[in-house]
Amino acid sequence: MGLAGAKTVSDRQSFFERHSFLLRRLHSLSGIVPIGVFLIAHLTTNSSLAWGRFALRGEGEGMSIAQGGVKYFQEEVSYINEQVPHLLLIEVTLWVSIAFHAILGVYYATTGKGNTAHYPHMDNWRYSLQRISGYLGIAFIFYHVATLRWGWTWLVPGGTQWSHHFSASTLAAAIQGSPEGWTALGVAVALLYFAGITLLVFHFANGLWTAAITWGLTVSVPAQKRWGLVCFGLGAGLMLAAWSSLGAAFMVDPQEARATEAEMILHEHGPEELQRIENKLEGRPPADEHANAGGEG
Amino acid sequence: MSLPQAHQSTLAWRQANRAKAVPGRTIVMTVRRCEGPGKLGWFESFKIPVEPNENVISCLQKIAANPVTADGKETTPVVWDSGCLEEVCGACTMVINGTVRQSCSCLIDEYAPEEGDEITLEPMSKFPVIRDLWVDRARLFNSLKRVRGWVPIDSTAALGPGPKEDQATQSTRYAISECMSCGCCLEACPQFLLEGDEDAWDSAFIGAHAIAQARLFNLHGTGKNLAPERLDELMGPGGVADCGNAQNCVKVCPKGVPLTESIGAMGRGVTMHAVTRFFKGK
Ligand code: SF4
Ligand code: SF4
Ligand code: FES
Numbered sequence: 114m115g116l117a118g119a120k121t122v123s124d125r126q127s128f129f130e131r132h133s134f135l136l137r138r139l140h141s142l143s144g145i146v147p148i149g150v151f152l153i154a155h156l157t158t159n160s161s162l163a164w165g166r167f168a169l170r171g172e173g174e175g176m177s178i179a180q181g182g183v184k185y186f187q188e189e190v191s192y193i194n195e196q197v198p199h200l201l202l203i204e205v206t207l208w209v210s211i212a213f214h215a216i217l218g219v220y221y222a223t224t225g226k227g228n229t230a231h232y233p234h235m236d237n238w239r240y241s242l243q244r245i246s247g248y249l250g251i252a253f254i255f256y257h258v259a260t261l262r263w264g265w266t267w268l269v270p271g272g273t274q275w276s277h278h279f280s281a282s283t284l285a286a287a288i289q290g291s292p293e294g295w296t297a298l299g300v301a302v303a304l305l306y307f308a309g310i311t312l313l314v315f316h317f318a319n320g321l322w323t324a325a326i327t328w329g330l331t332v333s334v335p336a337q338k339r340w341g342l343v344c345f346g347l348g349a350g351l352m353l354a355a356w357s358s359l360g361a362a363f364m365v366d367p368q369e370a371r372a373t374e375a376e377m378i379l380h381e382h383g384p385e386e387l388q389r390i391e392n393k394l395e396g397r398p399p400a401d402e403h404a405n406a407g408g409e410g
Numbered sequence: 411m412s413l414p415q416a417h418q419s420t421l422a423w424r425q426a427n428r429a430k431a432v433p434g435r436t437i438v439m440t441v442r443r444c445e446g447p448g449k450l451g452w453f454e455s456f457k458i459p460v461e462p463n464e465n466v467i468s469c470l471q472k473i474a475a476n477p478v479t480a481d482g483k484e485t486t487p488v489v490w491d492s493g494c495l496e497e498v499c500g501a502c503t504m505v506i507n508g509t510v511r512q513s514c515s516c517l518i519d520e521y522a523p524e525e526g527d528e529i530t531l532e533p534m535s536k537f538p539v540i541r542d543l544w545v546d547r548a549r550l551f552n553s554l555k556r557v558r559g560w561v562p563i564d565s566t567a568a569l570g571p572g573p574k575e576d577q578a579t580q581s582t583r584y585a586i587s588e589c590m591s592c593g594c595c596l597e598a599c600p601q602f603l604l605e606g607d608e609d610a611w612d613s614a615f616i617g618a619h620a621i622a623q624a625r626l627f628n629l630h631g632t633g634k635n636l637a638p639e640r641l642d643e644l645m646g647p648g649g650v651a652d653c654g655n656a657q658n659c660v661k662v663c664p665k666g667v668p669l670t671e672s673i674g675a676m677g678r679g680v681t682m683h684a685v686t687r688f689f690k691g692k
Contacts, residue, residue: 130613130647134684137651224615225601225654231508232598232658240600240656323655329678332671 129220140217141324143210149317151207156314156351158193159358162186162281162365182361183281183370187377190280215251222247243319246312253309260287270298278378278390281362282370288362292371295363303363310355318348424520431519433462435526438480439469441488442532444539447546451539454488455480455528466513466531467492467502470543490543497664500592504543505532510597510662513543534597536604550593552611553620557640561633573631586626586672588665595619595659595669601652613647618659621650622672628679641676641683650676 129136166173166181173181194200227241259265261275261284271291275283286292288306290299322344325331331340378387392398436459444451457480458469467490474487490513493499497515504513507521507530522529537545563569575583595618596602605614624640627633644650653673660669 133647133649134645134651134680138681138684224603224652226603228598228600228658232656232661234656234658234661236655236657236661237600240654243654326655326670326674327651327653327677329674329676329681332674332678334668334671337670337674 136217137221138328140214140221141320141327143214144317144320145324147206147210148214149321152313152317153351156310156354156358158189159186160354160361161189162284162361163357165189179361179365180369180373183365183373184377186281187279187374190277194277211254215247218247219251239319243316243323246316250309250313250316253305253313256305257309270296270302274394276390276394279371279374279394281365282367282374283394284362285365285367285370288359289367292367294367303359306359307356310359311352314348314351314355317351318344321347424517427521427523428517428519431462431523432525435460435524437469437518437522438526438528439466439473440528440530441473441542442530443485443488443542444533446541447538454485460518460522462519464518466504466506466516466518466529467495469518469529470513470531488543489541491545498590500590503534503592503594503597505534505597506530508532510534510594512592512594512664515664534593536597536599536602537593538604538606545593547591547593548608549605549611549614550591550596550617550619552608553616554591554623556612556616556643557620557624557627558636558643559620559623559627561627561630562636563632575631579629582668583626583629585666585668586622589619589622589663589667590665591619592664593619594662594664595667598658598662600656600658601654615648615652616644616650618653618663618669618673619667621653621676622667622669625672625675625679637679638683641680644676645680645684650680 161168162182162185164182165185166176166178168185169176169181173184176184197203222244225240225244227237227244229237229241256268260268264274266272266274269287271286271289273283273286273292275287282292288299288303290296290302322337322341325340326337331337375387375391378390436457438455439458440453440455442451443454456473456478458472460469470488470490477485477487479485490502490504492502492514494501495514497512500512502513503510506513506516513531518529521527531543533539533543533545537547537549540546599615599618601615602617603614605611621644624644628637628640650673655670655673657670660667663669
């Protein structure tokens with residue numbers, strides 16, 4: 114068009130600016146797929162620690178709710194670690210996505226400046242909370258993964274390690290502070306988890322709501338409201354799943370859980386395998402080592 | 411101040427104040443002064459006897475006539491910008507008690523109903539201050555240029571009658587056409603920050619008003635000829651994706667421009683535009 118006016122935006126900018134549209138949309142997309150989808154799968158799996166007893170039906174005959182939860186949860190974890198194909202590929206995809214989403218997210222967050230003091234609307238609070246939950250969420254995910262997946266046991270109050278063979282008992286030990294049960298530091302870890310998962314679930318639900326505006330799915334105010342209800346419902350459901358998982362991990366008796374899990378291994382693989390796994394977890398010299406060092410975060 | 415600043419602008423609060431306004435009172439007007447671009451600001455207070463239904467501008471006129479502060483010090487008259495005095499030009503926009511709005515339509519009875527009540531005036535913080543309450547809104551107009559906020563009809567030949575417009579499009583467009591380029595939506599936006607460097611304007615966040623104007627002209631029968639250019643601009647750095655959906659803009663817009671809906675609509679526009687472009691190869 115032969116019109117005076119704005120210059121076309123092109124070749125005078127940083128990498129971020131030149132690809133701003135693509136990066137923004139990939140940032141939005143990566144929060145939903147794969148991260149959001151993984152979050153849903155992860156939280157529903159974990160919450161089985163709370164409701165697993167009811168899913169076991171006849172199999173759980175005579176078991177307490179806690180015991181049934183431990184059994185069902187262990188079955189899920191074993192399934193993920195031993196039967197889901199391409200686990201490493203899935204994990205790497207997740208790492209890359211989370212790193213991408215986090216790095217860009219922090220960069221984007223620095224382009225704004227919250228002003229809830231002057232404009233204390235609910236939407237404006239959501240805006241600020243989305244950024245705060247992003248920052249804290251990154252820190253929490255790092256702690257969560259470093260302690261339970263990478264085995265940075267020096268960050269765990271009791272110094273215990275997580276094992277996918279003893280998924281519930283080692284999780285409970287990490288969150289309660291010791292394999293014997295609650296300690297003061299354990300309560301602090303549990304509170305950290307509570308804050309972390311609550312913020313991240315909010316971040317996901319709210320991100321899903323705003324993504325619909327960004328992509329242009331919800332244009333009218335009623336559509337934005339309706340989609341808001343859907344996101345709220347999803348968020349509330351995930352919040353329940355997250356809190357019940359944490360509640361269960363905090364209430365389960367690590368020693369009882371350990372017994373249940375040991376029995377499951379014994380039942381399925383025999384006493385030698387149980388011995389081998391236990392040796393490995395306690396750091397004792399292995400009798401014969403064909404280590405299977407897979408795990409799930 | 412009688413209430414935390416942020417709550418002072420709620421409608422119910424203003425109406426209640428108006429009902430109880432004391433006749434013949436004197437109020438205190440505290441103004442953020444600034445001698446020129448880049449200079450540091452300071453506050454000065456003035457005692458002003460007010461009559462019923464007075465507004466902020468008429469109080470500023472009283473200060474101009476008698477520039478003496480509350481503690482009796484002679485000072486320079488306060489500078490401000492205004493035009494229509496009926497909330498249609500946007501020139502008098504400023505931050506009153508911490509929240510942005512037009513000062514000409516800001517009634518003293520609603521903000522300072524009792525003897526000695528205080529009103530605080532500050533210039534908008536997202537634009538460079540020229541002097542006192544007067545700011546330079548050039549970047550706002552630059553944003554309108556970025557989205558080509560006009561109908562391209564440059565021609566020496568007669569173009570004939572304009573295209574027909576259906577009722578639904580007309581009502582969508584009418585609401586957006588009410589924008590008076592005041593800058594409230596930008597002042598309240600957490601993503602729109604002060605940018606003194608003119609060269610950065612074309613890649614800094616464009617602002618809700620310009621996104622809405624892009625929609626206005628993309629919906630126009632002739633204006634839509636420039637739609638691809640507008641969408642390109644909104645896809646670029648500082649485009650529609652920089653919006654963080656805090657939705658402050660729509661809450662402070664004095665004209666009720668459907669800003670957040672326009673942001674959604676233009677989000678859809680650029681999504682479609684990007685997909686089309688990907689498969690068409692520009
Ligand atoms: S919705 Fe977007 S444009 Fe409006 S105030 Fe929020 S961030 Fe700014
Ligand atoms: S959209 Fe509303 S707040 Fe923004 S410049 Fe226009 S009239 Fe002012
Ligand atoms: S002077 Fe025109 S809007 Fe106030």
